[in-house]
Amino acid sequence: MKNQFKILILALVFIIFVIIFYSALGTNNKNNTQVMVSKKLPRIELTSLYEEEKKISFPKINHKDYYIINIWASWCVPCRDEHPFLMKLANENKVKIFGINYKDSKMNALTFLKELGNPFYDIGIDSNGQNSIELGAYGVPETYLIDDKGIIILKHVGPINKDMYQKIVDKIK
């Protein structure tokens, strides 16, 4: 009887260990880039790319529609790849895109927009990258979709591609 009890306890411990390790196999122990999703957009204030005296602040209070924040730079090659998608989002889907120009020179940024088109409703400068860190950004390009309550509902690290474009369009419909 005593031996049977011991075996039962050992079997139980073994089963618990198997369950724990098996469930741990499915968990994400790598970097999760979606930590900011479902959180309120942190408060940041940027200087406008066009006028030094003008400030652009986030989140946009009492903003009735969804809007996009895109972190970009003229020196960033993947930003050129995603630019047609941003143009499409602004022109065809009528969503406001706010740009954060990351560690860039004003002249290069304006040349970039002149060359490829300007999808941005407004652009703020993040000359030292500190405001982008505040948003939980890793670098450029990065895109955030914000809902009417100021909650981040989508975050994309890297250039927008066809699939991501469709995902954004579906969310803003």
Next chain:
Amino acid sequence: MKLFAYIFFLIFFTQSAISSSDREIEIYKNIRCLVCQGQSLNDSNSDFANDLKKIIKDKIDQNETDKQIYKYLVDRFGDWILFDPPVKITTVFLWIIPLLVLILGFYVLYKKVNFIKNRDD
């Protein structure tokens, strides 16, 4: 007298500067550079690491505690940014299992020794 005051001033401020920098380095060592291959902020010179270092330094200058600084980073980048996983419901087994195995080992050893002792008697 002036010389002593000057030396005291120099030692005091150098000392406080060193301790602040030591604290920064301790924090950098516990923060993972998320865009690097297994490097800490302290080992990395990437743009991302340098931006985070600047923010941590600013927060130390604003007298924020280590706990507040780690929370700020975890809120934005998740637990993965820390080299030491925090004790949470999801990670508690990581901390408890080694202890349980140790206790179980001692128990088995104790039983075995007792068994041999009784057999020899």
